[in-house]
Amino acid sequence: DVPLIIGGIEASLRRFGHYDYWSDTVRRSILVDSKADVLIYGMGELQIIELADALDAGRFESALPDIRGICYMSKDLPDAPHVVCPSYEKIKVDKIAFADAFRIQYDEQDPHYGKIVVQQHGDRYMVQNTPALPLTQEEMDGVYNLPYTRTWHPKYDVKGGVPALSEVQFSLVSQRGCFGSCSFCAITNHQGRIIQNRSHESLLKEAEVMIQMDNFKGYIHDVGGPTANFRHLACDKQAKYGACKGKTCAAPVPCENLNTDHSDYVSLLRKLRKLKGVKKVFVRSGLRYDYVLADNNKAFVKELCEHHVSGQLKIAPEHISNRVTTMMGKAGKEAFLTFKKWFEDANHQLGKKQYLVPYFMSSHPGCTLDDAIELAEFLRDQHMYPEQVQDFIPTPGSLSTCMYYTGINPLDGTSVYVAKKGRDKAKQRALMQYKNIENYDLVKEALIEGNRRDLIGFGPKCLIPPRPIGRSKVGRRAVSSPKRRYR
Ligand code: SF4
Structure with missing residues (x-):
């Protein structure tokens, strides 16, 4: 009972x-x-x-x-x-x-x-029932100002603690909710599109608590939420009428009403890094770079590179075929290239060697073999070799999962191609790491199937040689270690 x-x-x-x-x-x-x-x-x-x-x-x-x-x-x-x-x-x-x-x-x-x-x-x-109302800033502060222990339950002491805690123990949750509407993401369906943020005072108070902890070494690992730089409502109208039905705020193109102002986030980061006992404040939550571009805010990128990047900035273009990025609810190739240029220029001005780490995803609904080859060619032209790639995995309740299961875009009823067979998915994934010798057979099969034999050979545009050099005893310089790649 x-x-x-x-x-x-x-x-x-x-x-x-x-x-x-x-x-x-x-x-x-x-x-x-x-x-x-x-x-x-x-x-x-x-x-x-x-x-x-x-x-x-x-x-x-x-x-x-x-x-x-x-x-x-x-x-x-x-x-x-x-x-x-x-x-x-x-x-x-x-x-x-x-x-x-x-x-x-x-x-x-x-x-x-x-x-x-x-x-x-x-x-x-x-x-x-209808969704819960968004928390006010006062309520958000109340939730986060509760007396958390910031550590694991004592019963884990005998096992040496919980290693995963180190990722979050010195991170600050500055807001919740996301108006990015990436189709594959679970957050929209859980936290909603309406941003709920904490006050600077609440975040500074939490940082002061961290500073007093014995194992705090001066580094705040993150200040963010589902999307680091979404600190406030997408537009004023949302506060009273909610987020538009049938319209997205940020991508594939930003809504004309989108409030792209980054000043509150910048001001928060400045206050945090001035705290006594804080050496560095990093931003590790995902950053929506198309939102930075919409704000035309090169100064933000420079400040980010100067103070808040620890050598690498992770971003998630996810794909570069505009057809696929539209299905994903992401910005397209041009936005990625523009941000990349801004990032490189900022680091050049600062005299820093820092790198963008872009995440890409294979086999998202709508992504055909041609799209996957287009991405591989883009990576070749940009001299990029992603260390981490991910195959689309359908989480329950997302828009992409609905497309994956039904082959239908539920928002407009159109049919969507979905790579579901293991071999088809493996080919798309292999193309993103076409230099990896283990992927040779899959990449070759994909290029032949996609009528792109022109990409097999020794020419400057070719993705793979005609034979798997390094696996054969015969051939030119073999492969680099430890990833065993073609040069
Ligand atoms: S008006 Fe634009 S920014 Fe505001 S909720 Fe609608 S789509 Fe989003």
Whole structure:
């Protein structure tokens, strides 16, 4: 008889019937499978308080329809206005219905205008109440000013602690939410598009606590959130009316109403680096460089390079084929090249040797073999060799996952090519590291299949030689170690 309440990002993303990549099946809402009474979606602080109050008052069940940001099962449809999306039983067997359900859910995730969404599972209804309201700055400060221990539970002492903590122990969360709307990202579906930030005072106070810690060496590892430089609402209108339905704020081109001002973030970083006991303040959260470009802010890039980059700045263009980046909700090739130039110029002026580390992704829905070859040629021309590449993995509840599973873009109903077979995915991935000798056979197969034999040979534009030098006993200079690459 104890009410069971689940939450966190995993529960959040699996709140409706969803595609599960690991089992390659469409699964029920995790609320059904877990047999929990309530699922909290989003960050959850307000919901926890309201649920605790309801339990305290002995009116747990009757309070559920009135608590924002939760899901619950019901035998009846809600009395309040709501939209019904196709049932679990329907989306399980019908991909068009799956895409329809996704679009309905996607359109109602704004706290200002989102409606209650209902999805039938068997003879019951899974009811998603409207999203929780964004926290005010005062509430955000309240959450982050709680007396956290900033360390692991003592029970891990005997095991030497929790190594992963070192990544975050001296990092500051300055905001939550993201208006970037990358199609593959889980954050939008969890934290929403509306930025909620902390005050400078709250962040400085937390930094002072860090400074007093025995193992603090003077380095603040990060000041950011889902996107480091999204410190405030995308535009004034969002505060009252929410984020536009059917329109994205930042990409593929920035909205004309987008507030691109970086001054608050810059001012915060300056205050932090002036604190006594702080040697360096780094920015390691992802930076939306198209947002920097939209602000036409070379001074920000210079200040970033001068004070906040530790030799390498990680950015995520993800692809360079404009068709693919549009599907991804990312800026295109030109934005990447412009930012790269700004970054190089800034470091040149500062006399620093620092490098951009771009992340690229293969086999995102919409990415064909031709697109993958285009990316490989781009890397060749830019003299780039990405050490880390990733293959698209569909997380539950994202727009890209819907495209992956259904082959449909749910926002406009168009068909989307998806590389799903293991060999097709492997070829796309191998092309990003075409110099790696282990990838030779896959790259050659891809180039032949893509009618690009012109890229096989010894010419300056060729990606691979006609034979795998280094694997054969015959040939020119073999390969470099330790990655065994072609030169
Ligand atoms: S007006 Fe533009 S910036 Fe504002 S919410 Fe709409 S799309 Fe985003």
